[in-house]
Amino acid sequence: MTEFSTAGDAPAGKSVSQTADASGPAGDAGGATGPGRAERPARVAIMRMAEAGDAVMGRLIARYGPVGAMEQARRGVLDPGFARDEKDRAEASRRHLDLGRHAAAWAARYTDPSDDLAQGMRRGARLVVPGDVEWPTQLDDLGDARPFGLWVDxxxxxxxxxxxxxxxxxxxxxxxxxxxxxxxxxxxxxxxxxxxxxxxxxxxxxxxxxxxxxxxxxxxxxxxxxxxxxxxxxxxxxxxxxxxxxxxxxxxxxxxxxxxxxxxxxxxxxxxxxxxxxxxxxxxxxxxxxxxxxxxxxxxxxxxxxxxxxxxxxxxxxxxxxxxxxxxxxxxxxxxxxxGSIGDDLAPEQRGPVRPRDGLNDETRRVLEAIPARGATGPAAIAVAAGVDIGTALACLGALAAAGFVENVDRGWRLRPAARQ
Amino acid sequence: MTEFSTAGDAPAGKSVSQTADASGPAGDAGGATGPGRAERPARVAIMRMAEAGDAVMGRLIARYGPVGAMEQARRGVLDPGFARDEKDRAEASRRHLDLGRHAAAWAARYTDPSDDLAQGMRRGARLVVPGDVEWPTQLDDLGDARPFGLWVDxxxxxxxxxxxxxxxxxxxxxxxxxxxxxxxxxxxxxxxxxxxxxxxxxxxxxxxxxxxxxxxxxxxxxxxxxxxxxxxxxxxxxxxxxxxxxxxxxxxxxxxxxxxxxxxxxxxxxxxxxxxxxxxxxxxxxxxxxxxxxxxxxxxxxxxxxxxxxxxxxxxxxxxxxxxxxxxxxxxxxxxxxxGSIGDDLAPEQRGPVRPRDGLNDETRRVLEAIPARGATGPAAIAVAAGVDIGTALACLGALAAAGFVENVDRGWRLRPAARQ
CATH class of the missing domain: 3.40.50.450 (Rossmann fold)
Incomplete structure (x- = not known):
């Protein structure tokens, strides 16, 4: 955390995941408003128990949620229905699977997630899990092998x-x-x-x-x-x-x-x-x-x-x-x-110095206009200048970054050269 | 010719084109037995009059034969039917063509072909024209832009x-x-x-x-x-x-x-x-x-x-x-x-040291067997050893070379390493 303490604004990513964590529902299922409170320590425990990319664990989470999956893995005893399906799957692909041993190995590696959470935080990292605003949803393309979570520093x-x-x-x-x-x-x-x-x-x-x-x-x-x-x-x-x-x-x-x-x-x-x-x-x-x-x-x-x-x-x-x-x-x-996006990055002659702002909605345009022509500004200052809350500002900044208007740099957000009109 | 005089055998290519020249019919059209006598000087004259790749000349030759084309070009006056077709063709492709000037330029550049023939021979080169045994028929793919002939040294x-x-x-x-x-x-x-x-x-x-x-x-x-x-x-x-x-x-x-x-x-x-x-x-x-x-x-x-x-x-x-x-x-x-040919050159594991000789006809096999296991031999010696005439020997050697059995080197023909059984 030492590095963050020197920054004028709280880092964008940090704010986002903390916000999501605090505002999420208490349930286990991750939703549009972020994963539940119990889900985060469950995923941390799973990251310790299962090797990254373990597709069996990926399917266990998909079926029972992170908390349910963690509980089964911690006990080393899997739901019979799940075990049967996994055996069928292994047989169909002629793959050897000793599911009992697999689950026992998970259980043997269980440690209290609060240790990892404390150590991660102490070392300056934040946990980002599926459902978090900072989660890169393109990782969902990995299917059963999607990461259980990511430590981000x-x-x-x-x-x-x-x-x-x-x-x-x-x-x-x-x-x-x-x-x-x-x-x-x-x-x-x-x-x-x-x-x-x-x-x-x-x-x-x-x-x-x-x-x-x-x-x-x-x-x-x-x-x-x-x-x-x-x-x-x-x-x-x-x-x-x-x-x-x-x-x-x-x-x-x-x-x-x-x-x-x-x-x-x-x-x-x-x-x-x-x-x-x-x-x-x-x-x-x-x-x-x-x-x-x-x-x-x-x-x-x-x-x-x-x-x-x-x-x-x-x-x-x-x-x-x-x-x-x-x-x-x-x-x-x-x-x-x-x-690049078709039409946006395709040919050199199509990359002009001026980007059309007409396609933006009111909120997003206000956020864009709140960013000064030169230099970088923190999201909190941008939110105040645009008259929106910090969550809206961050969502708009993300969209603006994706569209190539702004970029996230050392001291906050700034206009990309092409967007300076 | 100085270089050839030191060789034990007459060079293969030389023999072939001379043979073709001597044995060809007296007519203008090139055939399986080689181009006619009058055709060679006509092509030499054309090579002086028209720039290489001149497709108009290519079509003139295709229509009237080399001798007929040469005569029209030399006079600078083209057959009206041909001229009309060329003008139609130029118009269809919106291409400018001053055919009169084109033909006049040909005529202006006419010189007696015996000069070029004598100079070419003196310098050690031989003329190879379409219909000759030494003519590479793949050049026919060039269509109207096929070379009128080639000087080969x-x-x-x-x-x-x-x-x-x-x-x-x-x-x-x-x-x-x-x-x-x-x-x-x-x-x-x-x-x-x-x-x-x-x-x-x-x-x-x-x-x-x-x-x-x-x-x-x-x-x-x-x-x-x-x-x-x-x-x-x-x-x-x-x-x-x-x-x-x-x-x-x-x-x-x-x-x-x-x-x-x-x-x-x-x-x-x-x-x-x-x-x-x-x-x-x-x-x-x-x-x-x-x-x-x-x-x-x-x-x-x-x-x-x-x-x-x-x-x-x-x-x-x-x-x-x-x-x-x-x-x-x-x-x-x-x-x-x-x-390479499919099956012959496709994959490294398919290239074995032994090549099947079963597919060869009797004459070709006799020629192949007449080549000693080591060193190169002239085509005359090979013909004698195989009991065939020199023309047959050369034709067989060409086929054997194409199939990868033999190669034409400094002092004649030799087996390729893979054919040494």
Whole structure:
């Protein structure tokens, strides 16, 4: 929390999730007004008991709600109807499933969620769960493998940041060519109001975040360990900078350490969060190709950067292009043309300096007009100037960000260059 | 002719075209037995009068035969029926055509073909025209723009060499990466019995020919000037080496100099001769993209090599890949998979060391068995050993080369490694 205390306004994301938490109904089912009070600790307990991406747990939650699922998992005893359906499902797909052992493992890992909640808060992270205003609903495309919740650490609002976002992924063992391209793409994407999403590894990941940071726009680091675990440790300064300007997120509880499997599980979130994934450099068996496979499976736009055929680290990119899975991209403009909204980002000649404000409703236009022509302002000040409550202001700002009028930066919200009329 | 006099056997191509010339009928129409006697000087005169690729002349020849077309062009007076059809055609395509002036220009450029014939022979070149055994019939795909004839200088047989061939083209201002890739591709293609076709320019063209020469297989240089004109002059040694192992060919008469337009006209022949064109490096407006457009228009396989997006000289390749016109290729194996015969070249596991000889007819099998297991032999010696005449031997050798059993090299014909049983 130390970093937040220096900010003039409370960070947007923080306010949103706290508001949702406080205003939600006491019931277990998440709704339009946010998940219930009991749901949050239940999800925290589940994040400790079940491995991220556990589809059996995903279905247990879908059927009994987070609190019901947590209770069954904690006891290690599942509802017979659910158990029967899971066995049928496993048999139909000829998959081995020892459900009793699976549930027993959940039960064995139960810890009081208040420990994780306290530790997460102490380390400066906030919990974002399905139903929260800050929840990125595109993760729902992951179906049964949707994250149970996310620990989010940083000033940016996760949901707003990801509305216009591109995942930039690639090899740890990138060449200077690869890291240069990743950084330049990220900087150009940022300059055009697009958020970069990537892992926290050396090579392409780090270069992409550094490029995004240089452009002054949010960047999202998706970790395969707790948000309080710095892996790799040499990226401590990088992650600190990301927390100031973007967010560091994780499906794993505070203190969790990364494993080889967790990197692969994590990759589905990188693919699902954005509108498209760009593979900058990847050898034939690179983990980045795993992210590419997720993006492809989720019907997200898949793109790859060509490189010299004489370096192995571009082989994976060329295979994706050759197979017709990835589109060959050579600039940020080409990426935006592929992931942008039709008519808005399609062709350079259609991107004029003036954006039509006519399509906005009264409230949203008032919020837009409350933002000064230069500099950034906090959401509370914007709400006062626009004469709306903070929740309405944040909702309008989110819509305006998605439409490309405003962006969420270090000290609040500001107009994007194109919206300054 | 100096180079041929040192060879033990008469060069295959030379023998073939001389045979065809001597055995052909005296009439004007080319047939299965080769073009008529009067046709060759007529085509030589036309090659002097009309610019290569002149489709009006192409249609005049198609209608009146080479001798009839030559006579009309020489007088500068065209048959009224033909003139009317050409005017209708021009009007239908809203194209300006001053046919009188066009024909007058032909007439003005007439010279006695015996001069060119004598000069071509003196410089060591042979004339190959449609109907000759050495004529590459795939050039017929060029329709009205088919070359009127070709001057061919070198030991390889043009038709046989081009049966399994790939055009490797690209920028003059290639980088070290581009020339390395071009040379390596050409060497691998040559090692697998594929002929390389390219222009004679600096950069990719020269590197491709050098790679092919290093593999010991024929390479075809398609010039935009007379075969006796060395352009660029620094390629004198390269062209000499090509004449020893492959062929240097041109649509233009001896002594003709290259122009910017001629390079573009020439490119259609590079595209039409081979089964596919690989663009190794090409800037956005490179002439290599002109060749690519021809290959695309002729339904030949179009391929492009990716490269660093940070060098402009790969931009054209990336555009072709991005547009879906060219397939991204990164190795000679991938090229052969795209241009090779189904089942023969498709997948690495299908390429075994033993080739079935069962499909060959008696004569062809006798010719194949007459070739020693090691080293190269001249066609005359092969004919004697197989008990067939030289014409039959050459026809069988061509078929065997096309099927990948044998290859035409410096000192005659030899078994390809895979055919050595």
């Amino acid at each position: 940083g000033r940016a609002n996760l949901r707003f940041s990801c509305l216009r976002s591109v995942s930039v992924v690639g090899a740890r063992a990138a060449t200077a060519y690869g890291t240069t391209v990743a950084a330049e793409f990220a900087m150009s994407l940022g300059g055009r109001g697009w958020t970069v999403i990537s892992g926290g590894a050396y090579g392409i990941d780090g270069a992409a975040h550094r490029g995004a940071l240089a452009s002054g726009t949010p960047t999202v680091v998706v970790l395969a360990c707790g948000t309080d675990v710095c892996y790799p440790s040499a990226h401590e300064d990088l992650f600190r900078a990301v927390r100031r300007q973007g967010v560091v997120i994780s499906e794993w509880p505070p203190g969790a350490h990364p494993t080889r499997l967790r990197f692969l599980i994590r990759n589905r979130v990188i693919a699902a969060l954005s509108r498209g994934t760009v593979v900058v450099q990847a050898a034939a068996r690179s983990g980045a190709l795993n992210t590419a496979t997720h993006a492809w499976g989720l019907n997200r736009q898949l793109m790859a950067v060509p490189g010299p055929i004489t370096t192995e680290v571009s082989t994976g990119c060329h295979v994706l292009i050759r197979q017709g899975k990835a589109v060959c991209v050579t600039s940020a403009e080409e990426i935006i043309e592929l992931v | 070198g030991r390889a047989n043009l038709r046989f060499s081009c049966l399994r061939s790939v055009s490797v083209v690209g920028a003059r201002a290639a980088t070290a990466y581009g020339t390395t890739v071009a040379a390596e591709f050409a060497m691998s293609l040559g090692g697998r019995g594929w002929t390389v076709i390219s222009g004679g320019a600096y950069g990719i063209d020269g590197a491709a020919h050098r790679g092919a020469l290093a593999s010991g297989t024929p390479t075809v240089v398609v010039l935009a000037c007379g075969t006796d004109v060395c352009y660029p002059s620094a390629h004198e040694d390269l062209f000499r080496a090509v004449r020893r192992q492959g062929v240097v060919i041109s649509e233009w008469p001896p002594g003709a100099h290259p122009t910017r337009l001629r390079f573009l006209i020439r490119n259609r022949v590079i595209a039409a001769l081979s089964r596919g064109t690989v663009v190794v490096q090409a800037a956005a407006r490179s002439g290599a993209l002109n060749t690519a457009t021809h290959a695309w228009g002729l339904n030949r396989q179009l391929m492009a090599v990716p490269g660093p997006i940070t060098t402009e000289v790969s931009t054209g390749c990336h555009v072709l890949i991005r547009q879906g016109k060219a397939v991204c290729v990164t190795s000679a194996e991938e090229i052969i998979e795209l241009v």
